[in-house]
Amino acid sequence: MVNPDLQQELHGQYEEATESFGMPELRLRAENLLAVVQRLKSEFGFELFLDVTAIDHVERSPRFDVVYHFYSRPLNARFRLKVAVPENEPTVPTLTTLYGSARYMEREVHDMYGIVFTGNTDLRPILLYEGFVGHPLRKDYPMEAEQPIVNYRQ
């Protein structure tokens, strides 16, 4: 079992440990993120950075959850981390120092949710285009807003 081991090992560095459909999940604070991920990678073999995304809880404070998924080949297990970030300062430390693939995935999350990954030097738009205003996957982005690049025909 991965979950009890990890919970014991990482005790004190997270706020809440849960399990969802067999996948262990930790809620933690942004300042502990790098240390926890570092340990997950070096001690438990979570070498594959599967995904980073975000969830917009409009009514909640702090508003966003940044969600990380990792995979460990030695343990054949997946792992999820959730970091809550507030709307007025949506920043989390970047994981580019540990996983090179984080560069692109963090760019996408920055596009879609406006989460700023401190330390990621290249947060240019990756799926959106230069000049796009706003963050389309935020719940308060108007659904019918269009920002065309070419001028429409009359």
Add this chain to the structure above:
Amino acid sequence: MAMMEYMTTKKDELVGWIRKFSLFPYPFVTACCGMEFMSVSSTLYDTDRFGAALPRFTPRQSDLLMVVGTVSHKTAPILKTVYEQMCEPKWVMAFGACATSGGFYRNYSVVQGIDLVIPVDIYVPGCPPRPEMVIDAIVMLQNRIAGDRHPIFPTEQTPVKV
């Protein structure tokens, strides 16, 4: 003596007849309708029977721009460039619901119909359209081309306003 040494016809009808059977399509394939395009242009349905088969993979050599699939705001400038690169005469087919109207997408990224960006001659709705619908559209377009005016001589063309 040969049966037909000469024949008389109208110039527009002759040129239209020639043009309608030599539609060189340029497939601008962006999404899943591409599968349907493959099926309609390959053996079973075979648009070659209607003289509209040979896809040219450069817009400069093609007559029929087939916009197959969803066009996003980020792709729209590319589509416009491709259209502008085609030589006259040129026709545009909007293939599938997304190219026609944006389809079921109503969000930040999808152009609500390619006719907002380039002029369209024929729309093929459907998600994806049946191959028979595409063939029908090609035939309708050919009939239109056959009945059109085809100004090719300098005297027929509208003079350039100075």
